[in-house]
Amino acid sequence: MRYSAFSLFKNALLGHKHWGRAWGGVDLKDRYDVVIVGGGGHGLACAYYLSKHHNVGKIAVLEKGWIGSGNVGRNTTIIRSNYMLEGNIPFYELSMKLWEGLESDINFNAMVSQRGVLNLCHSDAQYDAFCRRGNAMRVHGVDSEILDVDGVLKLVPELEVENARFCVKGGLFQPRGGTVRHDAVAWGYARAASRRGVDIIENCEVLGFLRDSAGCVEGVETSLGLVKTGKVGLCVAGNSSRLADMVDVKLPLESHVLQAFVTESVKPLLDTVLTFGAGHLYISQSDKGSLVFGGDLDGYNSYAQRGSLPLVEHIAEDAMAILPMLGRLRILRSWGGIMDMSMDGSPVMDRMPVEGIYINTGWCYGGFKAVPAAGWCFAHLLAKGESHDASKAYRWDRFERGFMIDEKGVGARPASH
Amino acid sequence: MRIDCPYCGGRDVSEFVYGGDATKVRPETGELEGGDVREVSDGLRKLFYEYVYVRDNPRGDHEEHWYHAGGCRSWLRVCRNTATHEVKWVKSEAGD
Ligand SMILES: Cc1cc2nc3c(=O)[nH]c(=O)nc-3n(C[C@H](O)[C@H](O)[C@H](O)COP(=O)(O)OP(=O)(O)OC[C@H]3O[C@@H](n4cnc5c(N)ncnc54)[C@H](O)[C@@H]3O)c2cc1C
Ligand SMILES: [Zn+2]
Numbered sequence: 013m014r015y016s017a018f019s020l021f022k023n024a025l026l027g028h029k030h031w032g033r034a035w036g037g038v039d040l041k042d043r044y045d046v047v048i049v050g051g052g053g054h055g056l057a058c059a060y061y062l063s064k065h066h067n068v069g070k071i072a073v074l075e076k077g078w079i080g081s082g083n084v085g086r087n088t089t090i091i092r093s094n095y096m097l098e099g100n101i102p103f104y105e106l107s108m109k110l111w112e113g114l115e116s117d118i119n120f121n122a123m124v125s126q127r128g129v130l131n132l133c134h135s136d137a138q139y140d141a142f143c144r145r146g147n148a149m150r151v152h153g154v155d156s157e158i159l160d161v162d163g164v165l166k167l168v169p170e171l172e173v174e175n176a177r178f179c180v181k182g183g184l185f186q187p188r189g190g191t192v193r194h195d196a197v198a199w200g201y202a203r204a205a206s207r208r209g210v211d212i213i214e215n216c217e218v219l220g221f222l223r224d225s226a227g228c229v230e231g232v233e234t235s236l237g238l239v240k241t242g243k244v245g246l247c248v249a250g251n252s253s254r255l256a257d258m259v260d261v262k263l264p265l266e267s268h269v270l271q272a273f274v275t276e277s278v279k280p281l282l283d284t285v286l287t288f289g290a291g292h293l294y295i296s297q298s299d300k301g302s303l304v305f306g307g308d309l310d311g312y313n314s315y316a317q318r319g320s321l322p323l324v325e326h327i328a329e330d331a332m333a334i335l336p337m338l339g340r341l342r343i344l345r346s347w348g349g350i351m352d353m354s355m356d357g358s359p360v361m362d363r364m365p366v367e368g369i370y371i372n373t374g375w376c377y378g379g380f381k382a383v384p385a386a387g388w389c390f391a392h393l394l395a396k397g398e399s400h401d402a403s404k405a406y407r408w409d410r411f412e413r414g415f416m417i418d419e420k421g422v423g424a425r426p427a428s429h
Numbered sequence: 430m431r432i433d434c435p436y437c438g439g440r441d442v443s444e445f446v447y448g449g450d451a452t453k454v455r456p457e458t459g460e461l462e463g464g465d466v467r468e469v470s471d472g473l474r475k476l477f478y479e480y481v482y483v484r485d486n487p488r489g490d491h492e493e494h495w496y497h498a499g500g501c502r503s504w505l506r507v508c509r510n511t512a513t514h515e516v517k518w519v520k521s522e523a524g525d
Contacts, residue, residue, distance in 0.1 A: 253484070313493065313511045424482055
């Protein structure tokens, strides 16, 4: 069903009882040309771009839960392309450009809101580091502005800039950054892919792989039965190591839990995305008025989609350190998602050592902003068998060759990225 | 989550610092003694790659290091289920 002002008007008159289904509703077939495992943002975007730009035949997305049940529906919705390193900037900028055209492309309101992302800095050294990052961005044609304290206060007047311990020295602002309604991204891509003939199968868990005598993939074993296919793309975020384990491959990854929080709704208060540079906190206000924020990982390997209480306290303290008036707000909900934390903090998009299996993983907690470009580039890889220009730095062998893409420079400690 | 420190007893997880996968063992570097690091054999390179970067990352029992920073400051070896966060056993790294 196509959405238009007319369909909205008609369905409003009919009491919204006759909207058609937006995706799915098909049975699993015995055979597909390409099977994508994982119906999160990355898997759905990949299926959509595959069906739109590449002629690969019949495509299925197999999702063990429901669409939007993974990290795509759990993140703090921030998009930005304020990276510094060579392999990263062009990729995230491609993603930003795709966000900018997304809604008209998929005919779905994803509430892409370029309200800007403001990173605060709290020392002269951090200010210098931000200038360097801002310049690297500009050299690559990405928008960035360095702000002094007055500039920062103009954007966020409520800010505590003279905090004795973490006084604010300025900020790095990316005006084109912002937020996107995460569920709508999953739904919008699912619907757009479905309309192009992609089978989206929910409640279908992949349990193993079928391989021929030469070891090449022949199909996948699922909770709904066997499916034949010669090509599989894995987009399973925090479950990547489990899927790789099914073909005896070990990955440079750890799975960690990250929490997010949302407060009761209040009147407009914060109209940009704000990040605290002395702790680790990112906060924005949703259109409903709730403040949405998150911070550090819990810090130990976890597959439990729930976090621990000491981190709740720690993140609430971080929030109070920059916006003290938040102390009067009640937190309505908190939840956790399982992150595919890579060893250098950057993603991997590559072939697996098993012929026919490709993997897209290692997104850490920055994979939401990457959804359009990751889908775009992974579709390219699946269709052509070689990396897209924008993602060619994201190969496995960089770890072995010593070419890490470590934005923070913290080394092989996944919990610190 | 609570961890039963063999020295201090059951303590809240916030007293501990995570030290990661404890099954990883640093490869023997005997062949390097006094030699030129640029001449590391491919075999040893591979072993170091696996030691530094590759992880089993299981969903289930995981042997890991924890440091009791807010207590006795001992390094501990803990077996914990990564899906339920149940701590199965705790040993001292010192082996006593
Ligand atoms: C609290 C939190 C805050 C975050 N904030 C941000 C942010 O502000 N900005 C940002 O850019 N990123 C953010 N992220 C990261 C981002 O959400 C993820 O990197 C990204 O969503 C991961 O890609 P995905 O959408 O494909 O993952 P998911 O939505 O997790 O998709 C993976 C899917 O695979 C399915 N699956 C797993 N195993 C199987 C199997 N065996 N068979 C079938 N299906 C399977 C899962 O059910 C899941 O639906 C955040 C994440 C969290 C948890
Ligand atoms: Zn102790």
